[in-house]
Amino acid sequence: MSKLTDVPKRILIGRALRSDRLGETLLSKRIALPVFASDPLSSVAYAPGEVLLVLSIAGVSAYHFSPWIALAVVVLMFTVVASYRQNVHAYPSGGGDYEVATTNLGPKAGLTVASALLVDYVLTVAVSISSGIENLGSAIPFVVEHKVACAVAVIVLLTLMNLRGVKESGKLFAIPTYVFVTGVFIMIAWGAFRGLVLGDAMRAPTSQYTIKAEHQGLAGFALVFLLLRAFSSGCAALTGVEAISNGVPAFRKPKSKNAATTLAAMGLLAVTMFCGIIVLALVTKVRMAENPATDLLKNGVGVGVGYVQNPVITQVAEAVFGKGSFFFVVLAAATALVLFLAANTAYNGFPVLGSILAQDRYLPRQLHTRGDRLAFSNGIVLLAGTAMLLVVLYGADSTRLIQLYIVGVFVSFTLSQTGMVRHWNRLLATETDQAKRRHMVRSRAINTFGAFFTGLVLVVVLLTKFTHGAWVALLGMVIFYGVMTAIRRHYDGVAAEIAAPEGPSDDSVRPSRVHSVLLISKIHRPTLRALAYAKLMRSDTLEALTVNVDPAETKALRAEWERRGIDVPLKVLDSPYREVTRPVIEYVKSLRRESPRDAVSVIIPEYVVGHWYEHLLHNQSALRLKGRLLFTPGVMVTSVPYQLQSSEAARKRARRRQEWNAPGSVRRGPAHVGRPKESSGSASGSGGAPGAQGPDDKH
């Protein structure tokens, strides 16, 4: 069975790779770009619309500010790309923002970044899926009519895929991403050709509508505030930019150079698409309103609650290619697909960051082993559950969800860039080579500007978005931060409590003799096996123990004990209250009282069965007794299992479970093979791109 069911998995995703063979899976730039950039590239599907939406508050006349806002976003994009190119060179191990912040600014800054990133992963899923549904909906009306249900269905689908261990492959990412990018460029080019050469008057479906300004003739501070808000919304285009910096080890050599080139290419593509869509939107007279029902007017009347406001990108595509044309449908499908892939990257990034945080003892230890299915599943379910909650609460409305999104990104941008400044300061303090110093000073200047600019944007985002939803993201960060601090405090407390004292011997932990007590209820094979094993252990004393719950049964047991001539004394405990656990605990305690320096070994025969419902039928009192005994000092508890025939099924199931691999575990590589400390920050990106790192990255 196990072999047969493995075949399709082997065909689809190949055999799991050993750590030392990971080198074979390194990525070329062509493949790395779609793998790491699906999140930032896909964000041009919603960012331009958000800008127009906010500007519409001051009426359609405010749309003429949009090129200036696009320019600001472009400058910010180049700043961030330039900054992260420094990260890529300085941390070729794939140092994520978490590692950069922790190393250079201390654990609290690191934990802040981690909290921001965890919130961001959740929002990446919520925003990308919602936006994908909206884009799909512009081609298939059914989808947008059942927006929330469809979004939840896609999340469930992605969750199941990831839980089952479907691995993303480079090609899976490459095709839709390149189709999407090519589609947008064709649209821009064809639009420019039609407009400039043919002189066509392309018109978006909303071009005939007018917008009722909520605040007519805004000026002064109010206008500046509105422009800043529009700019904040446009910054959604920057989410996930840092993902490449986490994935440096996955590149072919020269790793850092290739990664930096890919980063620049990604920035250029994103910026061109962003600006192209904004310009086309202005030319085709796209009209977007924050509250379309009342503020978007058709012949002077609000379009009403039933109106569906399609994304800018599909409105532009409709104007350029024509509604329902081949290119229009392909672009809508590719856009939705790229957005779903962007969401999928969060499914890979969340557990990776979790394993790094677990390694630093901010999360339960069991998350540490990344390949572990159980730990991985918990992370996936937590991510999907939270994202689904947000999608339902916000009605799968990407515009409302984006208000929450940008805070976390800029928290980690700012802290990471500040950390990089410290990094260069530290290196400059010891570096003497003038050429290298010049290089470092230049890098430091870039990172300083990056830290300043992203910090400024963070303040702007907080000021303009706080009441619009950013407080939810902040609250999420505070909760993550608080929980992780508490977990770390607990682990530290335990570590201090159990720290081994110096010196080879310690009287308080070394007993002198051991009494063995074998628990018996009946004489059968499990009991006889436990008896044989107990004898083998040659403890100082050995006795069999039974609790007299039913005098007749006890009498029969004693008779058979004698008849079989078993050379171990049988002790019977009376149980006036018909209990089993308490008399045993009391007896063990009395043994300890008599000779406090001795240890007591309690041996319990156990049946092993194959199904959970069989488990309900056995061992319950043994389990409870074991639980209680663990709280009794000076005791060790030995289970002697007896495998029933049905246990074979469970063994096979366990083996199948163990052969399962976490999605992305092959390319991602081990979390801490090679340089354990340096690599601890691998692949913790807000964009949630799968980081990759192998042992061949030791220099």
Add this chain to the structure above:
Amino acid sequence: MSKLTDVPKRILIGRALRSDRLGETLLSKRIALPVFASDPLSSVAYAPGEVLLVLSIAGVSAYHFSPWIALAVVVLMFTVVASYRQNVHAYPSGGGDYEVATTNLGPKAGLTVASALLVDYVLTVAVSISSGIENLGSAIPFVVEHKVACAVAVIVLLTLMNLRGVKESGKLFAIPTYVFVTGVFIMIAWGAFRGLVLGDAMRAPTSQYTIKAEHQGLAGFALVFLLLRAFSSGCAALTGVEAISNGVPAFRKPKSKNAATTLAAMGLLAVTMFCGIIVLALVTKVRMAENPATDLLKNGVGVGVGYVQNPVITQVAEAVFGKGSFFFVVLAAATALVLFLAANTAYNGFPVLGSILAQDRYLPRQLHTRGDRLAFSNGIVLLAGTAMLLVVLYGADSTRLIQLYIVGVFVSFTLSQTGMVRHWNRLLATETDQAKRRHMVRSRAINTFGAFFTGLVLVVVLLTKFTHGAWVALLGMVIFYGVMTAIRRHYDGVAAEIAAPEGPSDDSVRPSRVHSVLLISKIHRPTLRALAYAKLMRSDTLEALTVNVDPAETKALRAEWERRGIDVPLKVLDSPYREVTRPVIEYVKSLRRESPRDAVSVIIPEYVVGHWYEHLLHNQSALRLKGRLLFTPGVMVTSVPYQLQSSEAARKRARRRQEWNAPGSVRRGPAHVGRPKESSGSASGSGGAPGAQGPDDKH
């Protein structure tokens, strides 16, 4: 803490009694009557109404059949009481119907009775609560307007009370039961006085209504069928009659005689109340219809959906005492309270029957120990959950629920009486004393008639009620029967598999040497303690084992191992896939392959913490490893616990849990102290009355 919180419990319910002191809690007849008879006595609150309801189908003229139906119920009641008086004498150990059927008719009949009783317990709760709510509702309209919610609330309340371990006391049962009985008798007497002496024309609130017959002028077979259906409904008065026969050991001496007297008194009271209410209903012209909305006419028009049909007992009380008068309110409250107490008896009876079935291996072994809180809680929650489901599905409508009720009762009546006939036949085969023989022949005659009559009623009930809901009860019985048979088959299979072979030594279970393997991840106090204990065990070989997940950590561990000069070899397992469980399992298997006749002892250091959330942070990989190791043959697994400071909290909690007592556990006594086989049927009554039985019952 533990001491302080115990004080109120001690005051309220007294200290838990030891088995050998149970004699002190025996019941006088005055207290035994309300304790065991709250179910049958309370059923006169709904049974008379059901008779009129069915008759109304043939129009109000059919009401004149009701005295004849009452007469049939009286004859049946006397038959059943007389039959169970034989049970009481023959099985003074409190042989429930389950034991009688198992002993005399074989395990299949016994299991059928048990299934019927389990279904009956559920229905006792559902019917009694629903009827109680309806009675309460006739005094407090709010209650009946929110019928389902109120019924569910009462079930939740009873469940919480029972889960917390509130014990019923004799007085708690006595007061409302006697108030109820006295109230009904005063009503009958005062009604007779007003009608016969004062010549008042008492009129029920529905006396002005007319009934639209669904089938006018029924005759022949159809009429007979309708009368049989009305009779079946009236049989609801018999539910719980057998409860006293389960409780014989709880009576003062002479037990059997006192129990028989109480049984007779109960039958007489029930019959008198039943007939009195029927007669008063006829005199005061109570009008009940199966579908009051359409068939109950006020001035020729249906009363409509909003109409609430009050129970017969409250309509009669209104006619006799006057609406809202003191006696009316007291009687309504007492009726509701007695019905809730009747439901409560099922909460006690269900786990008792469960423990007996567990003893016979039809249910999981952990139910065996009745005083156990966890097992008890599972039973309570199952009972309450099923009852709640029925209440919601049937809209807390006692009339619809009663259709399901009567099947189970008569299944167990019939099988129990048939069993008694066999019992007398067996005794008669060997008995020679002529006086005793005469007595036995007389008893056999009574039981034969009882078996015949109840069997006939069972057929009638099945024929007349099957499509009205009896199939649901039958389905429930089939499910219980199937599950219990499967459990028993599983236990039998396991018992055969693990049966000890004869002869003192058996090569297949006796290994020759033992390798001990101590699992290590770091050196700290728990590890050092486990190391000290492992050395004490003096196994043939001892080595420490670690899995190399992180080379740097492994290196540090090895260095410290050497620095401390620990004289146990440290073995390092490589783990190319960063796993922990698999390499250990593989290594243990390889040890077994090398020397198949040896055993492997795996020693695992464990932390013990106090809270469940702390538990999530520790031991997860140890737990999983232990789980896997149990499936590996030839292995024993030893936990060496290290109690962290926080574990103190958990220990206290566990102790408190252990001091908890199941409701009724004191009076009920041990399930199998004394005569283990004879007493195994104690207290399995459909009425769910708490059986009681002490060791002083050995004859």
